[in-house]
Amino acid sequence: MKHTGDELQHSAKNVVKKKLSCFIITMNKSLESVQLHSNVTCHPFLGQSVSAQIFSHVDKQVQSDLRQGISTRGAHFTNNNSVSIAWNHMQLWKKLAHTEGSEDYLIFEDDAYVTNHSINVYDQLHRSGLFTNNYIIKLVTGYRMKWLGSYELTMLKMFLVDNIQYVLKKCTCSTRQNLFNNGAYVMDKEASQVLLDKFFPMQYHVDTYLHYTGYQFSNLFMVENDVVHFSGRPSTHQTGKEKFQRILPELKEQLINIFSSDC
Numbered sequence: 001m002k003h004t005g006d007e008l009q010h011s012a013k014n015v016v017k018k019k020l021s022c023f024i025i026t027m028n029k030s031l032e033s034v035q036l037h038s039n040v041t042c043h044p045f046l047g048q049s050v051s052a053q054i055f056s057h058v059d060k061q062v063q064s065d066l067r068q069g070i071s072t073r074g075a076h077f078t079n080n081n082s083v084s085i086a087w088n089h090m091q092l093w094k095k096l097a098h099t100e101g102s103e104d105y106l107i108f109e110d111d112a113y114v115t116n117h118s119i120n121v122y123d124q125l126h127r128s129g130l131f132t133n134n135y136i137i138k139l140v141t142g143y144r145m146k147w148l149g150s151y152e153l154t155m156l157k158m159f160l161v162d163n164i165q166y167v168l169k170k171c172t173c174s175t176r177q178n179l180f181n182n183g184a185y186v187m188d189k190e191a192s193q194v195l196l197d198k199f200f201p202m203q204y205h206v207d208t209y210l211h212y213t214g215y216q217f218s219n220l221f222m223v224e225n226d227v228v229h230f231s232g233r234p235s236t237h238q239t240g241k242e243k244f245q246r247i248l249p250e251l252k253e254q255l256i257n258i259f260s261s262d263c
Helices: 005-013 060-068 080-097 116-127 189-197 206-217 240-245 247-260
Strands: 019-026 041-046 103-109 135-138 153-161 164-171 184-188 219-224
Touching (some): 019 116, 080 103, 080 189, 103 116, 116 153, 135 206, 164 206, 184 189
Parallel strands (some): 019 103, 135 219
Antiparallel strands (some): 135 184, 153 164, 164 219
């Protein structure tokens, strides 16, 4: 869908200001809150490591793979760390789903640098009037294989924030590649409920799950270029050995995406 300048201005006039809550998912008990402008404070949300109770919610086949240290699909969990990451994101979705009234959550992983700029981008996007309900806005796109193209993404709006140019796109068909990285994203209450409804049994890395489910059952948007920067610390999703072992499963996942795409 293309939006003209007049349409954007008209829709922006009817925007109702929503409450924004901000959380940083972390395992660091000493992490402190980050006070930003516009009366927004990003609070640490202390995550959980995998327990027997959490592991019991994982799909039985994926449980078996994890015990053997193998992967049958690239989208499946690599190790217990990737299980806990998905679980901790889900806990925030659950928290949002049970809030009263209309609210957006801005969610960061703790290797992202949280700045006022992120709030400025959110404010401009919210004022555009393009988001009504059941939406997820990824502030980090994270192409895995960009050479495959981005036909699945429809450009909606170009905009400037703090003299940096961004493009807002919407995922409009089944993609040929995973748009990974959940380092920073925004969602509303309706989208959190959609993600919760289809979360169990747990199977997928959380970024892949959000992508697959968000495209099918929510309104999935992404902003380019990336809005936030990262510390560059080693990923807990996989070790170097695990990354090598996942070459074939990830190739399989890529082929699944390519042949199932309706783009």
